Amino acid sequence: MDRNVVIATILTALIMFVWLWWLAPPPPPPTTAALDTLQEEAGPQEVLAGEDASPATQEPLLAGPLHDTLFAAAQNGQARIITIETNLYEAQLSTKGATLTSLRLKKYRQYDFETPVQLIDTTKPGALSLVFTTPANHLVDTRALYFQTNVAADTLRVTESPVEVAFEVPVGAGRIRQVYTFAPDDYEVKLRVEQVGAATFSTIEGYELVWNGGVPFAERDRDDEARHSGAFARSGGELEKITLDRHRTEEKRLAGQVDWVAVKNKFFTAVIIPSGETRGAELVGERLGDPEEPFYWEDYAARLLMPRPEDGQVDEFRLYLGPMEYFRLARYDLGLYDMVDYGWDAFEWMTRPLAKFVFIPLFTLLGRLLGNYGLAIILFALLVKIALYPLTRASFRNMARMRELQPELEAIREKYADNPQKQQEAMMKLYREKKINPLGGCLPMLLQWPVLIALWQYFQQSLIVRQQAFLWAQDLSAPDPILHLPFKIPLYGDFVAGFTLLMGLSMIIQMRIQSASAPSNPQTKILTYIFPIFIFAIFNRLSSALNLYYLCYNIFSAIQQFFINRALEKEKARAAVDGQGDRRAAQKVTRKATKKQGHKKKVRSRR
The missing domain is CATH 2.70.98.90 (Beta-galactosidase; Chain A, domain 5)
Known part of the structure; x- marks a missing residue:
């Protein structure tokens, strides 16, 4: 969980930095003197x-x-x-x-x-x-x-x-x-x-x-x-x-x-x-x-x-x-659709093909079949969660085994508190012995990030969802204000978007479910509330289609986590019962062996 906290904090800081840079005010216009100088240089x-x-x-x-x-x-x-x-x-x-x-x-x-x-x-x-x-x-x-x-x-x-x-x-x-x-x-x-x-x-x-x-x-x-x-x-x-x-x-x-x-x-x-x-x-x-x-x-x-x-x-x-x-x-x-901007050059090799060959054909098909693009977005979020379910389940199993290792890991930290290299070597040795991948819990997150980044760009300028209504949102390509403020907040705007608000609440619920089965960690508890606030502030002015997708994705993730946690608890209880039965059987075998050995001693003593 400490590693996940660090990753989430770094991502939050990165998103905030890029957002502030993107919305930075442009340089001031040239002064009259500068314009006169340019005109003189240009000549008649x-x-x-x-x-x-x-x-x-x-x-x-x-x-x-x-x-x-x-x-x-x-x-x-x-x-x-x-x-x-x-x-x-x-x-x-x-x-x-x-x-x-x-x-x-x-x-x-x-x-x-x-x-x-x-x-x-x-x-x-x-x-x-x-x-x-x-x-x-x-x-x-x-x-x-x-x-x-x-x-x-x-x-x-x-x-x-x-x-x-x-x-x-x-x-x-x-x-x-x-x-x-x-x-x-x-x-x-x-x-x-x-x-x-x-x-x-x-x-x-x-x-x-x-x-x-x-x-x-x-x-x-x-x-x-x-x-x-x-x-x-x-x-x-x-x-x-x-x-x-x-x-x-x-x-x-x-x-x-x-x-x-x-x-x-x-x-x-x-x-x-x-x-x-x-x-x-x-x-x-x-x-x-x-x-x-x-x-x-x-x-x-x-x-x-x-x-x-x-x-x-x-x-x-x-x-x-x-x-x-x-x-x-x-x-x-002739590459006319390349005029649509799909984000920073570092990600465009990934976001543009996803938009052209996955999102556009799929959303076009789902929208025609369902007759509503809001329902198409919900179904798409569900399909993504189903596709990632095997990896998500494996990730939670890996995290559960990591939690069981916490006492041993803490003992290693205390033992090699003054030697970080020895501490790392001992931890890696323990992971190998227990056959645990310490990064296994991050794999589903890494696989879904390309989709999340591509959707971020796609929904912002998708003609498919432009002026398509769903529930209270009149235009899925634009924000969905449910409350207008009498003042404007920098970076946030002068309104409260409905799907953004629900997305923030769903994120809090999801993080609470995720941390319910984890060891108590003050940093994680703080992040449970601070991270959704950051996301709520950043996403308020983005398209309601994007926020609807994240909302549904969080809901499906929370449901998935709930049932996976229950399954893991049942398996743990079943293993405890099986272990207790094995101990009883072993004790019974030991008693029989001891009794048999005592009987042999009595026979030899009579002879």
Whole structure:
């Protein structure tokens, strides 16, 4: 039990340290003087996309002498909105920029359970744009150009077959053409980009296909969602990303072939997948304020760098605009699901395969069979306990034999109190003689830790349990408050989560059952109450699915311990009775032998 106390204490300290590091406040924003210095170092830049406003609200504007030549036909016009309605989403396209200005998912709601999830930052003039530099060194953003379209209706319903929406704009002697293809039952949107006479309006460097703005937040806990948001790319078989959990600004540039670029929040993503060669990619992120502040803002941009196309060449892209659903993303076979963070690198080799090949298929199956993911979590906890039962039973037997050795171990400690090496050698010799493994009680704990760590990460960002209700919990992917506090406690929050409270109580009961058959140990008694308090404080803001699993796991463990303890007590009592019977039989044999020997002596004396 002393060894278990040490292990549990070390684990508690480790969890607290990692948790405090994870939630540490980010460095303060740069001062005005520092920003002025950076701007002076950057120097002036001539840009055709206006930058006189913050990135969240900037409106691309054309300025410069090229207006009367290349862009004369595209400078003026009236923006027209075309609505595309499919079975999965409702999208809006604007003729100004030939860009997506809105995409609302029909099957997913924000934290209020009413507002559809929006994948596009509507504070911007559009999500997609082509950006290129003219031979005169002006930067052009197509969101500032007015396109013509082949669609006469303002609303298109895509219910049976794919529908194309084409946009075209003249640029000098050339033109730019963009064609979107929408499918009725797919989150993928195809995009074709054709540039006729590109050499006349762009440099040899080519152009950028940019997703402007990250995916807007959709969950109540903005702090948690910010930690799972970012911009991503895959290059050379490796995932590259930037997140703003510890920095105000971040940028990353990649060269060469890029498989895809993307932005995502906790549960939803927008991905651009090129079909041809690329020059590289850029990921840019910037944030203002902190998640608890009302003006908090977070912005990302994912830029796919493309070579300048030849006349007649068409660049094709696939856009995935939808949920982080594993089976949908796995169809691309491009590692898109790697954007989901499964914890620290030291554990990801273990947690990611468990999530992809065990948790996701199993919970999907159990949820469909039982019709409720809360029941699926309970059944999964039971299956884990059943699978570990042989090891758990062996562990308790080993611990029971260790308890019987306590007097002999204590005698060894007293005998070699001044010689730790001799003390250790004597203890190991005693273990070998009794055929006891002093670490045998830790084996079930070591085997279940990978599952516990993987579940910790999985339930925090599992789309499967998002907004799935169970008992009083409305959303198993979020905490389940049963009491709101009038104040906020650091690291704990301003509410009491129901499953977390029950989990702490179940842990106290389990530890009391475990220590009931153990020798009295003041450290163990203290740990019985302190450890659950630590866990209760840490887990209060985590998902209710995770706390429900731990609650059920503790309950099943307590039941298992109770019956194993009873079985061990019965075996011990049976052994005592058998031992007493053996002693009586031995005494009877001894008496018979003594009586027989006395009879022989009498016979010899008579002779």
